[in-house]
Amino acid sequence: MNAHATPTATLSTSVLTPAAQPVITVRNLTKSYGGNRILERVNLDIEEGAFISVVGASGCGKSTFLRMLLAQELPTSGQIMLDGAPIPHEPGPDRGVVFQRYSVFPHLTVRQNVMIATEFGASPIWSRLFGKAKRKLREEADATLERIGLAHMANAWPSALSGGMQQRLAIAQALAKRPRVLLLDEPFGALDPGTRVSMHQFLLELWRETGMTVFMVSHDLSEAFTLGTRVLVFDKPRWDPHDPTAYGATITYDFKLDDKKQEAIGELSFGPPEHQ
Amino acid sequence: MRWINRKPGRPLLVFLAALPFVLTLIAYMAGSAARLAENPRDKFMPAPTTLLERAGELISEPDRRKGYVLFWADTWASLDRLARGVAIAAALALAFGLLIGLFPTVKALFSSYVSAISLIPPLALAPILFIALGLGEVSKIALIVIGTAPVMIRDLAQRTIEIPQEQIVKAQTLGASSWQIMTRIALPQVMPRLIQAVRLGLGPAWLFLIAAETVSAEAGLGYRIFLVRRYAAMDVIIPYVIWITLLALLIDYALRQTSRLAYGWAEPEAQG
Numbered sequence A: 001m002n003a004h005a006t007p008t009a010t011l012s013t014s015v016l017t018p019a020a021q022p023v024i025t026v027r028n029l030t031k032s033y034g035g036n037r038i039l040e041r042v043n044l045d046i047e048e049g050a051f052i053s054v055v056g057a058s059g060c061g062k063s064t065f066l067r068m069l070l071a072q073e074l075p076t077s078g079q080i081m082l083d084g085a086p087i088p089h090e091p092g093p094d095r096g097v098v099f100q101r102y103s104v105f106p107h108l109t110v111r112q113n114v115m116i117a118t119e120f121g122a123s124p125i126w127s128r129l130f131g132k133a134k135r136k137l138r139e140e141a142d143a144t145l146e147r148i149g150l151a152h153m154a155n156a157w158p159s160a161l162s163g164g165m166q167q168r169l170a171i172a173q174a175l176a177k178r179p180r181v182l183l184l185d186e187p188f189g190a191l192d193p194g195t196r197v198s199m200h201q202f203l204l205e206l207w208r209e210t211g212m213t214v215f216m217v218s219h220d221l222s223e224a225f226t227l228g229t230r231v232l233v234f235d236k237p238r239w240d241p242h243d244p245t246a247y248g249a250t251i252t253y254d255f256k257l258d259d260k261k262q263e264a265i266g267e268l269s270f271g272p273p274e275h276q
Numbered sequence B: 001m002r003w004i005n006r007k008p009g010r011p012l013l014v015f016l017a018a019l020p021f022v023l024t025l026i027a028y029m030a031g032s033a034a035r036l037a038e039n040p041r042d043k044f045m046p047a048p049t050t051l052l053e054r055a056g057e058l059i060s061e062p063d064r065r066k067g068y069v070l071f072w073a074d075t076w077a078s079l080d081r082l083a084r085g086v087a088i089a090a091a092l093a094l095a096f097g098l099l100i101g102l103f104p105t106v107k108a109l110f111s112s113y114v115s116a117i118s119l120i121p122p123l124a125l126a127p128i129l130f131i132a133l134g135l136g137e138v139s140k141i142a143l144i145v146i147g148t149a150p151v152m153i154r155d156l157a158q159r160t161i162e163i164p165q166e167q168i169v170k171a172q173t174l175g176a177s178s179w180q181i182m183t184r185i186a187l188p189q190v191m192p193r194l195i196q197a198v199r200l201g202l203g204p205a206w207l208f209l210i211a212a213e214t215v216s217a218e219a220g221l222g223y224r225i226f227l228v229r230r231y232a233a234m235d236v237i238i239p240y241v242i243w244i245t246l247l248a249l250l251i252d253y254a255l256r257q258t259s260r261l262a263y264g265w266a267e268p269e270a271q272g
């Protein structure tokens, strides 16, 4: 696995060039639940426009880390910065999210799921638009649905969609507020392999088009290398045989894949040589 | 084949469903016939024909002194109390359920309190209500509310808490405020559950309604039953009991249909 990439623990060298300030900076982050240390000494700089994939053993704290980036949970110690400022202590429109399940609203139709973000912003009391504004929003939503191939399902409930369609809807919905970062927690984990490949294509297209920064947790190595410009591995570097919960996981490998190779891999649509 | 895997076909299904009703009717007819053969003036088990005849009179003949049909006046009085009591309980359940389920501060303030209140047997409170609120309509409606609301509040709070955290977080990343999350994400999702809670609450609501009407009233289904009990007028009591059952059945059916029509997204096979 180490054949192509070198494990690094380097800090960003961009301090001198403010233009290249990382979108997200993590410093000395630790997370414990009770006495259980889940994460420790996590340091990370996420550069603008990167597609970061995160892999690691089940239960090593990938989702926990993503929840802290969302500020759904707060770190035990350490800092997370968004554009150089400490992140707000609750989720907000600057960080979009797609979960593996429950990512769209079951009581709203497909079209309403796309419209709701704008309605939240435009109508603080009713969260609804009326008349001309509503018609305009509907047209915009229909254009979005056309683009993601869900136009024919505009009036359906999400429960009538296949898993792949639901996740496409969830991604489109998460992008409505143009977040600085899109966070995804095993977004394709529940999909069949065929659907997964077309979802990879879909996500890559959106990423190239928008130039947004993506942070995706995956349990599939080949998926992580296919999609990511950079792959992070979470693991426990230290292990106390008498007390397995004493030490937490951290970033043990940081593969920076160069863009050309990335594109080549993208076209092959299967894992890189080191995975086989 | 194991018995747990034997499913009755359509005709057998209908037959089995009807069987207990038919057997009850036959048992009643046999008992009634036996008693009437012994004593033709027996009032305890009137013949079905007598019952039908009496029921016809009850629903059509105006009372001689009052000038209107008591049966419909009783029905109206009871349904009015029931509707007001259950509507207030449902409104409280929705408001407090959402607040407790969504806001940790409100939960800290109220959740133990509501749990404690829901443990008080409401009928034990009835005398207090009648003393404090008098013997009028208010105390009867209050008894229904106190008897049904706490359980419904707990039910709705629980359902609100069960809304996947993913959705609440997602809404926040779409810029929703607490109010918007409550009104556009949580409220519509607990509405089907509210209807279900009302359906379950109607059983106790009838109980408290009839209990309250037996204490004091000028009209009402429960009041009439307890009034004519003095004359052992089974020919009135039995049609009233059947009528109450029918009403309960109709209300339940209406609520079920409302839920199905209005909240299609909650039905697994439905489409928009």
Ligand SMILES: Nc1ncnc2c1ncn2[C@@H]1O[C@H](COP(=O)(O)OP(=O)(O)OP(=O)(O)O)[C@@H](O)[C@H]1O
Residues within 6 Å of the ligand: A033, A038, A056, A057, A058, A059, A060, A061, A062, A063, A064, A065, A219
């Ligand atoms: N709220 C919590 N309270 C206590 N322990 C928790 C909590 N959330 C997560 N954990 C523990 O933290 C550890 C990391 O969980 P996490 O869900 O982040 O793992 P993961 O890497 O995402 O795993 P998977 O690949 O299975 O999704 C697990 O051991 C889990 O039991």
Ligand SMILES: [Mg+2]
Residues within 6 Å of the ligand: A062, A063, A064, A185
């Ligand atoms: Mg996880």
